[in-house]
Amino acid sequence: MTQSVSSIPDDRQEPPEQDVPATDSDSWGGLETLPGHPLIWILILSELVVFGAFLLGFSGARVKDPTGFAISQMQLDRVVGGINTMVLLTSGLCAVFATRAIRLGTVGHCRGWLLLTALLGLVFLGVKIVEYKAKIDAGISMETNSFFTLYFLITGFHALHVVMGLGILGIVALRPLAVNIETGVAFWHMIDLIWVLVFPVVYLVR
Amino acid sequence: MKYQSQKVALYYIYGALALFVAQILFGIVAGTVYVFPNFLSEVLPFNVIRMIHTNALIVWLLMGYFGATYYLLPEECETELHSPKLAIIQFWLFMAAAAAAVVGYILGYHEGREFLEQPLYIKVGIVAVALMFLYNTTLTLLKGRKTAITNVLMLGLWLVALLFLFAFYNPDNLSVDKMYWWYVVHLWVEGVWELIMASILAFLMIKMTGVDREVIEKWLYVMVSLTLFSGILGTGHHYYWIGTPGYWQWVGSIFSTLEIVPFFAMVVFCFYMVWKGGRDHPNKAALLWALGCSVMAFFGGGVWGFMHTLSSVNYYSHGTQVTAAHGHLAFYGAYVMLNLAIFTYALPYLRGREPYNQQLNMWGFWILTSAMSFMTFTLTFAGVVQTHLQRVLGMNYMEVQDQIALFYWMRLGSGLVAGVGVILIIWSLLVAPRKAPVKRRMAQPAE
Numbered sequence: 001m002t003q004s005v006s007s008i009p010d011d012r013q014e015p016p017e018q019d020v021p022a023t024d025s026d027s028w029g030g031l032e033t034l035p036g037h038p039l040i041w042i043l044i045l046s047e048l049v050v051f052g053a054f055l056l057g058f059s060g061a062r063v064k065d066p067t068g069f070a071i072s073q074m075q076l077d078r079v080v081g082g083i084n085t086m087v088l089l090t091s092g093l094c095a096v097f098a099t100r101a102i103r104l105g106t107v108g109h110c111r112g113w114l115l116l117t118a119l120l121g122l123v124f125l126g127v128k129i130v131e132y133k134a135k136i137d138a139g140i141s142m143e144t145n146s147f148f149t150l151y152f153l154i155t156g157f158h159a160l161h162v163v164m165g166l167g168i169l170g171i172v173a174l175r176p177l178a179v180n181i182e183t184g185v186a187f188w189h190m191i192d193l194i195w196v197l198v199f200p201v202v203y204l205v206r
Numbered sequence: 207m208k209y210q211s212q213k214v215a216l217y218y219i220y221g222a223l224a225l226f227v228a229q230i231l232f233g234i235v236a237g238t239v240y241v242f243p244n245f246l247s248e249v250l251p252f253n254v255i256r257m258i259h260t261n262a263l264i265v266w267l268l269m270g271y272f273g274a275t276y277y278l279l280p281e282e283c284e285t286e287l288h289s290p291k292l293a294i295i296q297f298w299l300f301m302a303a304a305a306a307a308v309v310g311y312i313l314g315y316h317e318g319r320e321f322l323e324q325p326l327y328i329k330v331g332i333v334a335v336a337l338m339f340l341y342n343t344t345l346t347l348l349k350g351r352k353t354a355i356t357n358v359l360m361l362g363l364w365l366v367a368l369l370f371l372f373a374f375y376n377p378d379n380l381s382v383d384k385m386y387w388w389y390v391v392h393l394w395v396e397g398v399w400e401l402i403m404a405s406i407l408a409f410l411m412i413k414m415t416g417v418d419r420e421v422i423e424k425w426l427y428v429m430v431s432l433t434l435f436s437g438i439l440g441t442g443h444h445y446y447w448i449g450t451p452g453y454w455q456w457v458g459s460i461f462s463t464l465e466i467v468p469f470f471a472m473v474v475f476c477f478y479m480v481w482k483g484g485r486d487h488p489n490k491a492a493l494l495w496a497l498g499c500s501v502m503a504f505f506g507g508g509v510w511g512f513m514h515t516l517s518s519v520n521y522y523s524h525g526t527q528v529t530a531a532h533g534h535l536a537f538y539g540a541y542v543m544l545n546l547a548i549f550t551y552a553l554p555y556l557r558g559r560e561p562y563n564q565q566l567n568m569w570g571f572w573i574l575t576s577a578m579s580f581m582t583f584t585l586t587f588a589g590v591v592q593t594h595l596q597r598v599l600g601m602n603y604m605e606v607q608d609q610i611a612l613f614y615w616m617r618l619g620s621g622l623v624a625g626v627g628v629i630l631i632i633w634s635l636l637v638a639p640r641k642a643p644v645k646r647r648m649a650q651p652a653e
Contacts, residue, residue, distance in 0.1 A: 027424060028424060038424075039427060039431065042428055042432070046431075046435050046436075046464070046467075050461070053463070057460065143452060149453050150456065152453075153453055
């Protein structure tokens with residue numbers, strides 16, 4: 001039954017490079033061509049899947065209870081939501097300028113644009129707090145009904161990402177290499193993108 | 207040996223295999239009680255049998271991780287272990303604690319909290335063992351080379367120890383109690399144990415496929431990120447019906463569904479590396495275990511987990527044999543097979559002999575894996591029937607148990623076959639006679 005093997009393999013040595021040549025496509029595959037660090041794209045894709053699942057869940061729950069959802073949705077402030085959309089998109093534009101600046105090698109400009117991006121992010125969070133406070137004052141909480149469970153979960157998760165995004169922007173501003181800035185900005189654009197999907201589904205679609 | 211101190215891994219591997227046998231024996235006894243309900247009821251109540259079955263499993267898996275770490279850390283760090291003596295003391299202390307716990311269980315000393323039944327003094331002993339281990343390994347890591355594998359492995363092991371501290375918090379409120387209980391149970395097996403799993407698989411892939419370390423490390427980072435991304439909030443799938451707020455149904459359903467992704471990534475990783483690798487490694491059995499581990503973990507943890515993870519499904523299936531099916535295949539696929547992979551790989555080196563008797567080991571692989579798969583199928587069918595009769599038609603619990611008795615018989619059968627598989631594997635690893643005298647390793651270079 002035994003298999004005769006000439007010797008214990010000497011696999012405790014690292015294999016020589018030419019054994020299995022590492023080409024470009026070996027390293028990060030398709031992610032290599034994207035701006036920023038490839039791992040941020042794993043995160044971005046994962047986030048899109050999660051928010052996509054939440055929005056699908058929202059739509060499914062809405063199909064089961066159209067009137068309940070319609071009544072609850074009337075209690076959302078669409079104007080404030082619209083303003084916040086513009087705030088966040090403008091911050092995204094500033095982030096684009098920050099990337100452009102670092103590619104031109106002007107660190108000072110880049111940091112300035114990042115600061116503006118972050119300030120607009122803070123404005124977004126401020127408006128969000130006002131919005132939440134109005135809901136809580138009206139006696140609405142996460143446990144009110146499935147519309148508001150999902151409303152608070154989805155927008156709350158999103159707001160949490162804005163907070164994380166601010167942290168990431170801060171870190172990359174401290175180490176302003178092009179790859180770092182691109183990484184942070186890619187994450188910030190994801191926050192934009194998700195909001196652009198969340199806003200119509202939760203606030204607008206009647 | 208490349209590093210003498212790697213030898214201490216042997217203690218842990220022997221200890222783990224001894225407890226593995228105990229786990230299987232008590233599993234077979236528990237399976238027997240399912241078909242002869244009064245079997246041993248006067249001597250050893252079912253809850254104690256089950257306790258020993260599950261505790262022995264967890265302890266031997268942990269012991270396997272300790273052994274695996276002591277084996278691979280010197281090689282990865284390119285330095286001797288900080289203190290082999292301490293590692294040996296740690297082993298005996300751990301064994302003593304495990305033995306004391308088992309004796310205590312049989313005599314009726316336990317805290318009754320599922321999986322964390324160990325009396326307080328045993329828990330303190332476990333913490334002492336963990337501290338000795340972390341001290342020893344962390345100092346080794348600090349003085350040696352740091353690789354992605356060592357860093358992820360040590361991160362996982364540190365978190366295993368830190369999360370265990372929640373076992374000491376046992377609030378009176380049952381909802382809060384369960385909430386923290388899952389911090390240990392879920393965040394271990396669906397969180398940090400997966401870090402250990404990914405790093406050990408990565409180590410095996412580097413050694414056995416010869417693929418560039420850089421490529422493997424990148425995969426490792428991706429697998430680890432996906433695990434933590436899905437697994438931490440995936441805890442929510444335990445918070446559906448314990449008195450925690452309703453939003454957990456959404457959080458748990460969505461994030462735990464994604465827990466399948468890192469398992470899938472591990473399958474792709476292992477097969478891609480083997481396909482890409484230039485090496486024809488002679489330890490075919492170890493490679494089979496590593497590949498099998500990724501596949502069975504994907505099915506047991508990923509597919510069988512997803513089967514009942516959505517809150518709308520779990521509303522009906524909660525606490526039925528579907529859970530037992532998932533538990534058995536997930537533990538077997540992810541963690542039992544992982545340990546058997548690294549044991550099969552390391553033992554020939556540790557004992558200075560060739561990876562002989564691979565056929566026997568591989569027969570063991572197929573028999574044990576088939577038995578566990580069959581057990582999973584029978585429990586799944588039992589669970590589906592149970593869910594329908596009990597939760598949909600509203601029959602009472604014991605009536606339903608009579609209806610699914612046939613499945614319990616088949617489960618006992620598969621348990622006995624699993625026992626045969628385990629004997630073959632252990633025999634091939636430890637006992638089978640050497641075919642030929644061991645030749646000097648340096649005599650022939652690897653292909």
